[in-house]
Amino acid sequence: MNRKLLDPFEPEYPEAIEACMDDEYATKCSFSHHGSQLATARSDGRCFIWDMDTLTVQRKLDHGEAALMGVSWSRSGRHILTYDEEGVCILWDLYNGTVRTRVEFSSAIACARVHPRNAYKFVVCPVREAPSLVTAGDDAVMSPSVAPIRISGEAVDPKTKAAAATCCCFGKKGVYIFFGTAKGALHAVHSTTLAVACSTKLSGSTLTTVERNPRGTDVVTGSMDRILRVCEVNLPGQDDRRSRPAVADSMPSITVTTKIQDIVNRVHWAHALFSSSGDYIVSGSQHRADHNIYIWDKHSGALVKMLTGPNELLEDCAVHPLRPIYASVSTFGIIYMWTRVPQQRWNAFTPGFKELEENIEYVEPENLFDRRLVLDNGVVVDYEIERVKHEKSADAIFDESEMDIDVDVTDNDPLFSDSDSESEDEGFVLPVTVEIDSALSEAESLPEVRADPSVHSEEPLTDPGRTIVEC
Numbered sequence: 001m002n003r004k005l006l007d008p009f010e011p012e013y014p015e016a017i018e019a020c021m022d023d024e025y026a027t028k029c030s031f032s033h034h035g036s037q038l039a040t041a042r043s044d045g046r047c048f049i050w051d052m053d054t055l056t057v058q059r060k061l062d063h064g065e066a067a068l069m070g071v072s073w074s075r076s077g078r079h080i081l082t083y084d085e086e087g088v089c090i091l092w093d094l095y096n097g098t099v100r101t102r103v104e105f106s107s108a109i110a111c112a113r114v115h116p117r118n119a120y121k122f123v124v125c126p127v128r129e130a131p132s133l134v135t136a137g138d139d140a141v142m143s144p145s146v147a148p149i150r151i152s153g154e155a156v157d158p159k160t161k162a163a164a165a166t167c168c169c170f171g172k173k174g175v176y177i178f179f180g181t182a183k184g185a186l187h188a189v190h191s192t193t194l195a196v197a198c199s200t201k202l203s204g205s206t207l208t209t210v211e212r213n214p215r216g217t218d219v220v221t222g223s224m225d226r227i228l229r230v231c232e233v234n235l236p237g238q239d240d241r242r243s244r245p246a247v248a249d250s251m252p253s254i255t256v257t258t259k260i261q262d263i264v265n266r267v268h269w270a271h272a273l274f275s276s277s278g279d280y281i282v283s284g285s286q287h288r289a290d291h292n293i294y295i296w297d298k299h300s301g302a303l304v305k306m307l308t309g310p311n312e313l314l315e316d317c318a319v320h321p322l323r324p325i326y327a328s329v330s331t332f333g334i335i336y337m338w339t340r341v342p343q344q345r346w347n348a349f350t351p352g353f354k355e356l357e358e359n360i361e362y363v364e365p366e367n368l369f370d371r372r373l374v375l376d377n378g379v380v381v382d383y384e385i386e387r388v389k390h391e392k393s394a395d396a397i398f399d400e401s402e403m404d405i406d407v408d409v410t411d412n413d414p415l416f417s418d419s420d421s422e423s424e425d426e427g428f429v430l431p432v433t434v435e436i437d438s439a440l441s442e443a444e445s446l447p448e449v450r451a452d453p454s455v456h457s458e459e460p461l462t463d464p465g466r467t468i469v470e471c
Helices: 383-397 438-445
Strands: 016-022 026-031 037-042 046-051 056-062 068-073 079-084 088-093 098-104 109-114 121-126 132-135 145-148 165-170 176-181 185-190 196-201 207-212 219-223 228-234 253-260 280-286 292-297 303-308 314-319 326-330 334-339 372-374 380-382
Touching: 026 068, 026 326, 026 334, 046 068, 046 079, 068 109, 079 109, 088 109, 088 121, 109 165, 121 165, 165 207, 176 207, 176 219, 185 207, 196 253, 228 280, 280 314, 292 314, 380 383
Parallel strands: 026 314
Antiparallel strands: 016 334, 026 037, 037 046, 037 068, 046 056, 068 079, 079 088, 088 098, 109 121, 121 132, 132 145, 165 176, 176 185, 185 196, 207 219, 219 228, 228 253, 280 292, 292 303, 314 326, 326 334, 372 380
């Protein structure tokens, strides 16, 4: 669909469920950066890559027998990171479906994210260990380098897990890494020096999720106290060049600007994240058997929309990076696609274009093909004379032989004009593998049977005494 025909003032959140995909073992889901694929992490240790155009499985990745805890895409969509509950992280190359890097930890992986500018670098948060920054080697044979990150002054306490991180995410350009801990603290660590740039205490409960704004520098966090917090981040060298410039003398800070919670039901939130424009906060509720998705305004914290689904517990949700499409995973492994029917504005081609709600009968006026026409003010107009005058005036103003035609073939859509557009393999397209049906393959493997002319025919097919003449 042509995005220029869409209404720019149309709400960016969906309205109802358009389609559903049965994955049976799916527990987590994540869109690629351009939204062309959807990856699902399964409890049987496999990862499925779904095509958003055909809603079919494009690739199946066998991670292992342990249940996957989540997935993370690279910006180009060529690499994807899978991690399980046994502490195994695998970075896949989707071009040929091979393992690019494999790293093992001694405890389950709570969260892992791929660097937004370097596909061969990712951060891992084990449950009982300090978080680590992993850098893959030049090829798949070389072992990756693992650099532990000390987000607290003390070593890892096996009881309180003071230095262990429960969730993480990169900044827009990957300059900073944000970690949430079991003590309710949020730390901002420089990705190059691995030094803590800023820390703040958000809650007395464990932080479960932290996600960055795709169009800004703020982050949203979810915690066990059932409160979502939107935090404004002020750090030297802001990740977003279009945001307001930071004051040179200001100190690094993380300030809570908005708090969101359900005071009546006190429900737990599955996964809090920003919308594609960064103006709304989206999260799913984990309350009884409700499959509801809530949408709040980022600045005021007011509830904008509540999407009500079937009576199935919601496990995870994801937001399309460009279009008003949400994906939610139920406890039965069914993936629901939430969207809205777009209203196309056909008058975007020309201001004089008139849209019709229904077909109308055209009545031809009597003077449609008359040479002369009398206007309302009594002036008589000759069509032929007026046409010649118009052509002469147009030739006098514009000379087609000397006019330099400038054709702009670039797409300056603000949805794609962000600061992350620099990438090594930006134009990657996932190859399609054709699976031959088993029944067809068995039929092709059968030996060829030829008919015996002496058995099925009374006469031989060829007669030595007969001459065939072609005319």
